[in-house]
Amino acid sequence: MTTAQTQAQAPANRRRNTVVWGAVPVVLLAGAMTMDHIPGTDIKLTVPYAAEGPGPTFDTLSEIDGTPVVDVEGAETLDTGGQLNMTTVSVRTNMTLGQVLARWAVTDDTLVPIEQIMPPERSEEETREVNQAQFVASESAATVAAMHHLGKPTVVNVHDVMEGAAAEGVLDKGDKILKVEDTDIAKPSEVQDEIFSRTPGDTVRLTILRDGEEETKEVTLKANPQDEKQPMLGILMDSEPAGGVQVHYNLNDIGGPSAGMMFSLAVIDKLTAGELNGGKYVAGTGTINDDGEVGPIGGIEHKIRGARDDGAELFLAPEGNCPTVKRTDAGEMTVASVANLDQAIDAMEAFAAGQPVRGCE
Template sequence: MNRRLRTVVWGAVPVVALAALVSLDHVPGTDYSLTVPYVAEGPGPSFDTLGEVDGEEVIALEGVEEEDTGGQLNMTTVAVRSQLTLAQALGRWLFSDDTLVPAEQVFPSDMTREEIDRSNQVAFSSSEAAATTAALTHLDRPLVVEVAGVLDDTSASGVVEEGDRLLAVDGKKVERPGAVRDAVLEHEPGDEVTLTLSRGGEEREETITLGESPEDPERPLLGVLMGAASADGIQVDYNLQDIGGPSAGMIFSLAVIDKLTPGALTGGHFVAGTGTIDEDGSVGEIGGIEHKVRAARDLGAELFLAPAGNCSALAGQDTGDMTVAKVADLDDAIDAMDDFAAGREVTTCD
């Protein structure tokens, strides 16, 4: 072997070693992590809220005959890829449209994975509750507060049960989940609140000691996941699993309205969208809007309902033939679908 060849061979060793190193997620033989402190965000799965998933309706109504629907009304999500090696992060950055964001933005360092999962569970449950409330309020139907679940390791566990109806907090009547939250927020962690509950037609009072919210130790936690229920017997069940966060709220609410009103709310078109929902029907902005719009475009959606607060983030986005409507509340979303179906001008993010 001549000197030049030896130089090339030995010079290649550090390059090969570096290539191997950036592909590993830990130092061999140790627990030392070699992953980067970033996560990749990209388009996630999309679900037709008027359709089925795993053989079940995504949104199922009981106690009332569902109206016929048509078209598609898709919620959109963001996929988060974490624990990336340097090679994987560079690959996502160079060869995909994913965005790299600090992991701290998605997984706060002061929270355990279990606390983050619980927070996402609470956010998603709250989104479902707000969606039901907004939909039934839009349709002028009476409501009651119903317990959708109870968090483990809280004072409410073993005392409050799923299906209980929450009638009052500290003697004050409540008819919306938001009213319960407002009453709890008047207290501090460690305070006691008195809940008036109805179970099996019998009323009783229970005293609950408030815990601490995992996001903010100074914020009181009741430990009860609340949903809005129809006072006239309509039950709304959401059957999506392993989806976190509040961004499906608006689409959930529109799907409930569609199932309770004659005619197809979508006008028979493929509509997708995203946005949080408040009990009064206000639509809030969300994260990852560019990925959700791209996913909807690639799936063939004709109309995308985007929160007004997210429109600036879509400047320059390639939406193809898909119309992106600007919506601030449920009325805007319904008007956008009506206008699109009728061939009228739609208020867009442009």
């Protein structure tokens, strides 16, 4: 090989080396964007963000694996029609940088700081437990709200007694509170009203039902540790139907309180003649309290998109979510604004009859 040929090939070799070595950082970056940890170590390469998007919907009037999603026992249930779907939000965590960028580029998911999904003071398991507890509480509130709407009796149940509280050693878990002094009780809020009308140190007479027998108990109220002027009985309460009626909700791996309104509507539909939804496909979301008031929830835009894409005709949205609802594309689906159970039922009746529905405008 001549000297001229060697000199001519040298720049080409340098260019090839430059291309090869210049590609190394790109390859390393691409690898870092797809790996969730450094190989051979426990060091994570995930980013501190979560992606929220539309989750699955569940028809509260249907069955899952042969079991009713909402199962009412101890009362005659009637035929239903159409659909009453609760909606969910899918949450993706432990994502690599590449996965986050991909969701940002090709989906309508919302990226939020991971602290909004999993508070730093809680572990993943603790967060799941909190979400499950909220879901169970929403089930209880949904049942009681439905009973109150239907004019059926309810009873206040002692869910737990706090350690060191005034009621410790006097009330037991599972007791039913029938009266505070001479006032009949049907809701936990009525117990609270009676207790808060007194002062720490007062003795209160309670009529309870324990093991099927009525008993009278006296409790000397203690002060709330957070507010010495506020009396405290020191119990956790929930309500349940009276007269042997029981409602079971058979959905697993669902958390949070946002299914409350749809659960309550399903109970009402099963205990009421006719089709509450007019035979339409209705979806929705919203928390519920014992009085039937509907509260706002998170991720409403994703729930609307999920219901829209699933073919829902009417969506029941909490009035408190209206600012976000107005910015969300619902397509051909009608979105109703509701603040309580009565408004949700009115919206379904109006929609089924072809009449205008109260929206967020």
